[in-house]
Amino acid sequence: MTDLLKTKLSRRSVLQTAAVGAVGISPALRAVVYAQGSDKPEKEEVKIGFIPLTDCASVVMASVLGIDKKYGVKIVPSKEASWAGVRDKLVNGELDFAHALYGLIYGVHLGVSGPKKDMAVLMTLNNNGQAITLSKKLAEKGAVDGPGLAKLMAAEKREYTFAQTFPTGTHAMWLYYWLAANGIDPMKDAKVITVPPPQMVANMRVGNMDGYCVGEPWGHRAIIDGIGITATTTQDIWKDHPEKVLGTTSEFVKKYPNTARAVTAAILEASKWIDSGLANKNKMAETIADKSYVNTSVDAINQRILGRYQNGLGKTWDDPNYMKFYNEGAVNFPYLSDGMWFLTQHKRWGLLKDHPDYLAVAKQINQIDIYKQAAAASKTPVPKDVMRTSKLMDGVVWDGKDPKKYADSFKVHG
Numbered sequence: 001m002t003d004l005l006k007t008k009l010s011r012r013s014v015l016q017t018a019a020v021g022a023v024g025i026s027p028a029l030r031a032v033v034y035a036q037g038s039d040k041p042e043k044e045e046v047k048i049g050f051i052p053l054t055d056c057a058s059v060v061m062a063s064v065l066g067i068d069k070k071y072g073v074k075i076v077p078s079k080e081a082s083w084a085g086v087r088d089k090l091v092n093g094e095l096d097f098a099h100a101l102y103g104l105i106y107g108v109h110l111g112v113s114g115p116k117k118d119m120a121v122l123m124t125l126n127n128n129g130q131a132i133t134l135s136k137k138l139a140e141k142g143a144v145d146g147p148g149l150a151k152l153m154a155a156e157k158r159e160y161t162f163a164q165t166f167p168t169g170t171h172a173m174w175l176y177y178w179l180a181a182n183g184i185d186p187m188k189d190a191k192v193i194t195v196p197p198p199q200m201v202a203n204m205r206v207g208n209m210d211g212y213c214v215g216e217p218w219g220h221r222a223i224i225d226g227i228g229i230t231a232t233t234t235q236d237i238w239k240d241h242p243e244k245v246l247g248t249t250s251e252f253v254k255k256y257p258n259t260a261r262a263v264t265a266a267i268l269e270a271s272k273w274i275d276s277g278l279a280n281k282n283k284m285a286e287t288i289a290d291k292s293y294v295n296t297s298v299d300a301i302n303q304r305i306l307g308r309y310q311n312g313l314g315k316t317w318d319d320p321n322y323m324k325f326y327n328e329g330a331v332n333f334p335y336l337s338d339g340m341w342f343l344t345q346h347k348r349w350g351l352l353k354d355h356p357d358y359l360a361v362a363k364q365i366n367q368i369d370i371y372k373q374a375a376a377a378s379k380t381p382v383p384k385d386v387m388r389t390s391k392l393m394d395g396v397v398w399d400g401k402d403p404k405k406y407a408d409s410f411k412v413h414g
Contacts (some may be wrong), residue, residue, distance in 0.1 A: 041259040045074045048246075048263075049086045049098035052079065052198050052294040053215040054301055055126040055244045056099045057284050058325050060293055062270035070269070071262035071377070079293065082196040083166035084114070090249060091117045097263060099125060100247035103342040107168030109365055110343075112351050118250035121339065121366045122264045123332045123374070125244040125271070129304065129323025130171060130234035131219030132178055134211040135204055136312075139229045144313060146182030146232065149211075153184060162186070163195040163203065163212035170243055173345045174234045175213035180412035181237075181394045187349065187414050198295070204228055215243070216323065217300040222312070224300055229312035235321040238392045240330075242338040253367060260367070264374035268332055272380070275326035281305050329381040334366040337387040337400030344398075344407035350414030358403035 050056035056077075062068050063075040078095060080086050083104055089095040091108065105121050107113030134143055141156070143149040153160055162179070164172035176186045186192055195203055200218045203209055205227050213234070222228030234241060246267060253260045274284050285302035288294050294301065303309070307322035324331050339362040346352045368386060375382050389399040398406060 039072075039258050039261070041072045041262045042256040043096070043259045044072060045076060046096040046259060046263055047076045047078050047094075049078045049080045049089055049095040049100075050293075051083065051086065051099065051196070052296075053099075053244075054217055054288065054294065054305060054323060055129060055215055055325075056293065057274055057288050058125055058267050058271040059099050059246075060288050061274060061284055062266045064287055065270065065273065067269050067273070068263070068266040071266045073259060073262045073266065075263065075266065077293070081198075083169060087114050087166075090119075090247065091115050093249075096252060096259075097122075097246055097248045099244050101166055101169035101171070102242050102245050102339065103168040103170055103173060103346070104166055105245060105247040106339060106342050106361070106365060107166075107346065107351070109361065110346075110352065110356065112346060113166070113168040119365055120248050120250050120253045120260075121334050122246040122248065122253075122260060123268065123334055123371055124242050124338065125246055125267070125325070125332070127240045127243060127324045127327070127331045128233070128235040128321050130174060130213065130215045130243065132175060132211060132213045132231045132234070133200075133204070133219050133222045133228040134231045135207075135209070135228055136226065138210055139313060144229060144231065144311070146178060146184075149231065150182045150184050153189065159191050160189070160211075161191045161193060161209045163193050163200060163209045163214075165194065165197050165214055167194060168342070168346055168351055170234075170241075170342075171213040171215070173342060174237050174241075176349055177345070177392070178213075178232060178237055180410065183412075185412050201225060201227065216304050217294065217296050220304050221296060221300045223310060224297075226312075230309070231311075233309070233319065233321075235319065236393060238390060239321050240324070240390070242335070242341075245334070250364070253370065257370065261370050261374050261377070264371060265377040268326075268329075268374055268378040268380050271326040271332060272378070275324060278306070326380075329375065330383070332371075332375075332380065333383050334368060334371055335383075335386060335388050336362040336366055336368075337389075337398070339366050340400050340403050341398055344403050347407040348410055348413045355404050355407065359400075 068075040109119040143152040179186045289298045307319045310316045340358045387400045
């Protein structure tokens, strides 16, 4: 070993062990295996797009803590204005990866949300932690939850406007599912518009919408600002639901497989760090609240990431199903059934005209093999099955076994 390499190892070992608290094999030694061996990343600096939301945290912290360097890459987080912008920059190669809506990646792959391009999901970034907000004006008339909203809309006939963040995205699907489960047809009984996440609160403040579904901190921000109430959380729609993913193009994965693996491993380790205790969560909240990232107050972020909820009407509760970034690796595995669920909802609401080959599409997009390799490198546990079973708010079970039947089973559909 050369003196130069010894010096580099020594310095990196001290810095990274202090930052991440890694155990077992030295992080610096592991970095050498990645950076110098056959797994050396083909592209060593990568640009990762993100939208100002709490769940961009693992991408940001992988960079801020220097975890990326352990795996031979440099992550450059790039703040984006809208999900449509993220889509366009991923497709044209301006971004290497993105913190992205699960349904955005699937929509692009199938050509139902803009330009069609083969896409890839490398990992799930988080579960839970989104919310549906209703305006204070609606709440004052009794619309504080789904049944209350349905009752008000039936009694006071007018055009009700709700916002989501991207037509094939997660927030659209949570909003539609929740409205339909409460007897409100989102396609016939309401007007649904698309608004970028950071603009939700401002639009509600000036009366442009009656409600919206978005990721934190923009649900809690409406409560802090006194303009909205939390009608439901998305974890109450589907406990431990998939939310954002680390997305890229299929072309990028094929061209730079080692880079894809290294970036996934770094973000997995950052996810583990975030979920490792109160001090780390608070450090994360302080970091991402900065104007470079989410650009909000720390108190808009640091309550709900600990499960401390209030609805804006005096009700408070501790929710064990708050936003999770790691949860012993249970969060991050790119289950095929998760991707397939979004396809069933795209078919339900008429975004897809015909049933796709649900399983084949999920296998094309979700990069199970690369994920497993990254999980091994970051010592992340991997589940035995590529499918999982979930029960949603209406009692309907989703297990991925008969997606066509499931998609066609809903009474309210597009």
